[in-house]
Amino acid sequence: MPELWRYKRTAQIAKLLIPAVAKLLSSNRAQLAISLSETAAALLQGKGAGSGWGVSAEVTAAMPFIRAGATVFDVGANKGEWSRAVQDRVGKVRLFLFEPQAMCVSYLQIDGAVLTQAAVGETDGRAVLHSPGDAAGNASLHERKDTHFDRQQFKSNEVAVISIDSFMEAHAVELVDFLKMDIEGHELFALRGAARALARGAIRAMSFEFGGGNINSRTYFRDYWDLLTRHGYEIYRILPGGRRLQIVRYDEDMEYFRGVSNYVAVLARHSNRLQRTPLLQPTIQAIQLCAATTAII
Numbered sequence: 676m677p678e679l680w681r682y683k684r685t686a687q688i689a690k691l692l693i694p695a696v697a698k699l700l701s702s703n704r705a706q707l708a709i710s711l712s713e714t715a716a717a718l719l720q721g722k723g724a725g726s727g728w729g730v731s732a733e734v735t736a737a738m739p740f741i742r743a744g745a746t747v748f749d750v751g752a753n754k755g756e757w758s759r760a761v762q763d764r765v766g767k768v769r770l771f772l773f774e775p776q777a778m779c780v781s782y783l784q785i786d787g788a789v790l791t792q793a794a795v796g797e798t799d800g801r802a803v804l805h806s807p808g809d810a811a812g813n814a815s816l817h818e819r820k821d822t823h824f825d826r827q828q829f830k831s832n833e834v835a836v837i838s839i840d841s842f843m844e845a846h847a848v849e850l851v852d853f854l855k856m857d858i859e860g861h862e863l864f865a866l867r868g869a870a871r872a873l874a875r876g877a878i879r880a881m882s883f884e885f886g887g888g889n890i891n892s893r894t895y896f897r898d899y900w901d902l903l904t905r906h907g908y909e910i911y912r913i914l915p916g917g918r919r920l921q922i923v924r925y926d927e928d929m930e931y932f933r934g935v936s937n938y939v940a941v942l943a944r945h946s947n948r949l950q951r952t953p954l955l956q957p958t959i960q961a962i963q964l965c966a967a968t969t970a971i972i
Contacts (some may be wrong), residue, residue, distance in 0.1 A: 694910035714933070721912040721920060723934030725884060732868065733882060734760045735917025736939050737853055741765050745852035749838070750795045750865060752840065754782040758857060768858035771848075775834035778809035785837050791842065793835040795869040796861060806832045817891040823934075838868030843877070855882035856881040860888025863898050875905045879945050882913070886961040903940045913937040 700709065718724050725733070734757060741747060743766040749758045752772040762768065762785070772783050775794040783790050793815055794802060800871055805829035806814035813819065816836075819829055842848070851872070856862045862883040872878050875899035885896055900922075903910060921930065 726934035
């Protein structure tokens with residue numbers, strides 16, 4: 676979002692016009708159309724674009740950081756779709772899988788991979804996992820209250836938890852080329868459990884989700900921004916198709932909880948591997964203008 680002071684004149688005009696326009700668009704049908712347009716605009720920015728699209732975009736966004744022989748952590752491996760897709764594109768990598776659900780184990784027999792049947796969190800120990808069924812992709816260490824899952828019945832069971840720092844030290848892993856996290860709102864806690872690795876720059880790049888699960892875990896994008904930028908990471912949102920859009924500064928509109936948005940964070944000294952997404956300047960200005968007007972009003 677741009678500096679709002681640049682658009683004061685626009686805001687003044689908007690404050691005069693919008694109430695009149697709102698009267699014309701007050702019907703349920705018109706409001707539904709506006710809501711759908713809002714969702715479509717968000718998806719074009721990558722907001723909520725990680726829900727129901729498969730793993731192709733996430734894998735594409737990770738490719739600049741994964742070469743044959745790279746060390747890769749798949750945290751929240753579930754059935755292994757992401758890891759298999761990475762191997763299909765790159766070839767053999769040093770792959771570590773983390774998944775707490777026992778029913779996922781049979782899916783994770785990937786050649787050369789090291790499987791740890793545990794959740795990943797801030798400290799080693801045990802925690803309660805909430806799941807609607809065996810091998811579910813939306814199992815979480817946080818009780819799920821997402822409206823999208825209203826009709827699902829969740830059951831709870833205790834699972835082991837391990838931190839990234841303790842795992843790296845126990846297995847003599849000095850450097851992680853790419854850390855993929857898909858743990859339904861628990862990503863921030865996993866990063867806190869990697870404090871020593873982050874401090875010494877031992878994780879070159881990572882991907883994480885942000886969305887409805889973060890309401891359940893009471894975590895905000897601001898928390899990710901503060902933690903990662905403090906350790907020298909640049910943050911990019913993954914757009915539909917796998918392109919990346921750099922988030923140059925934090926703004927409250929990053930707190931987008933509808934569906935799931937996917938992000939990549941990379942240490943700034945390795946960011947030259949990324950090809951920036953070229954956006955048309957008029958398009959940027961139009962988006963910024965609308966956002967600024969909305970924020971001021």
